[in-house]
Every structure is written in C-alpha cells, then in structure tokens.
Amino acid sequence: MQLVVARIGRAHGIKGEVTVEVRTDEPELRLGPGAVLATDPAATGPLTIESGRVHSGRLLLRFEGVRDRTGAEALRNTLLIAEVDPAELPEEEDEFYDHQLIDLDVVLADGTEIGRITEISHLPSQDLFIVERPDGSEVMIPFVEEIVTAIDLEEQRAVIDPPPGLIDESEAVVASSRDEEQAGEQADGTPKGEGS
Incomplete structure (x- = not known):
C-alpha cells in the first residue's frame, strides 16, 4: 500500500x-x-x-x-x-496511520452524521481531521481526546463530541450570508447601485 x-x-x-x-x-x-x-x-x-x-x-x-x-x-x-504494509499498525494502542482514518464516517455520540474524513493535516501543535460535510463544505476537527472520543475501525467511524461553534449550522448560515453580501458588491468594493 x-x-x-x-x-x-x-x-x-x-x-x-x-x-x-x-x-x-x-x-x-x-x-x-x-x-x-x-x-x-x-x-x-x-x-x-x-x-x-x-x-x-x-x-x-x-x-x-x-x-x-x-x-x-x-x-x-x-x-x-x-x-507500507496495510496490516502494519502503530506501536501505541491509541495511535493510527492516516490510511486507517481516511474515509471514516464522522458522527456525534447520538449517531448524527457530520461527514467523512478526507485528509489528515499534521500541524506542529496537533493533527486535524479535514471532514467533508454532506453538502460538500469542509470542517476541520482537532484530533484530540476531548473532541474525538472514539475511533471504531470495525464500524469505520470516528465519534466526536465537538465544543459549541466547531460544527454548528449557524456558522454555515453566517458564512453564506457574508458571501451573499460580498456578491452584492461591485468589483471596486462599493455596493451595487452606488459609485460613479
């Protein structure tokens, strides 16, 4: 592999x-x-x-x-x-190779689907799951014990307990309304209908 x-x-x-x-x-x-x-x-x-x-x-x-x-x-x-040998596993029990985590379903404890892991980003401070939402948007989830509560390779899923604001739908609404506002501006930055 x-x-x-x-x-x-x-x-x-x-x-x-x-x-x-x-x-x-x-x-x-x-x-x-x-x-x-x-x-x-x-x-x-x-x-x-x-x-x-x-x-x-x-x-x-x-x-x-x-x-x-x-x-x-x-x-x-x-x-x-x-x-890499696909059967090879990390030495530590709670460690995983990227290939084991890619494509896992990300769910809340109650089973609510959040998305699918498409990439692992290795930062100096921590690792991040790049998760693709069903609507095609992406969310970054820190791979830390407090947030990622379980990795179940047999069930092919990662269970998360996100803090408020990490994946809330309200964030997507705010982002989309901001995009609409920007789309309503002309290239020079003035709102449509204004300027010379």
Whole structure:
C-alpha cells in the first residue's frame, strides 16, 4: 500500500537541501536517511534520502544526487510516497496511520452524521481531521481526546463530541450570508447601485 508521507517545499540554501511538509506521524521512520521513496510525479523519483535535520521547526532533507539549489528547486511540490504494509499498525494502542482514518464516517455520540474524513493535516501543535460535510463544505476537527472520543475501525467511524461553534449550522448560515453580501458588491468594493 502506498502512502503520501511528505510534500517537498522550496529549496533551502545552495547545497541541495529542501524543506518538506510532513504528512506522516512517523517522520523518523518514513523519512530517515536511506529511505527510498516513490514520487508524484513519478518521473522525479524514486528519491533516496541522504540526510535530514530540523531547522527552525521545519524538516530539511537532502536526497542522493541532488547537490545544488537548482536541483532542489526542481523537486518543489513533489509528493513523497512510502510503501507500507496495510496490516502494519502503530506501536501505541491509541495511535493510527492516516490510511486507517481516511474515509471514516464522522458522527456525534447520538449517531448524527457530520461527514467523512478526507485528509489528515499534521500541524506542529496537533493533527486535524479535514471532514467533508454532506453538502460538500469542509470542517476541520482537532484530533484530540476531548473532541474525538472514539475511533471504531470495525464500524469505520470516528465519534466526536465537538465544543459549541466547531460544527454548528449557524456558522454555515453566517458564512453564506457574508458571501451573499460580498456578491452584492461591485468589483471596486462599493455596493451595487452606488459609485460613479
């Protein structure tokens, strides 16, 4: 099974290093020296990680054969893909791989459907579920114990207990009325029917 574990950002310095946007809970395992990763677009890879270090809170990687800024910049926006055994599980009982969580139904404790997890965003402070609502809109739900009360892989669902305002319909109403107000303005920012 293939998993996207990172996206290459801009070049760093002049010796071939690149910044990466990490998309795995286990960067030390998936993005360590010697790791060979497939790429998207495929023509770019495979890439072998030569070294890695953290600089100002960002992971920097250097790949074998990439020695200068030009080569590093050519890799920008490339997705790094690792081969993972589907049966492989994280060491900790309450940890999950992204591929286990993607497509889970998100419901409230009473069974009310909220949506479906389409992406996991790994931020420095916490992970976020990107959840697609039935109407096509998206909501971000922090993957923390206080909010995500249960992950049931057999039932393919995540049970949440959101604080007020996180997914309230009233927010969608406010957003849509704001959009209508903006649509009622001319390109120069003046309400329709006003101006010269």
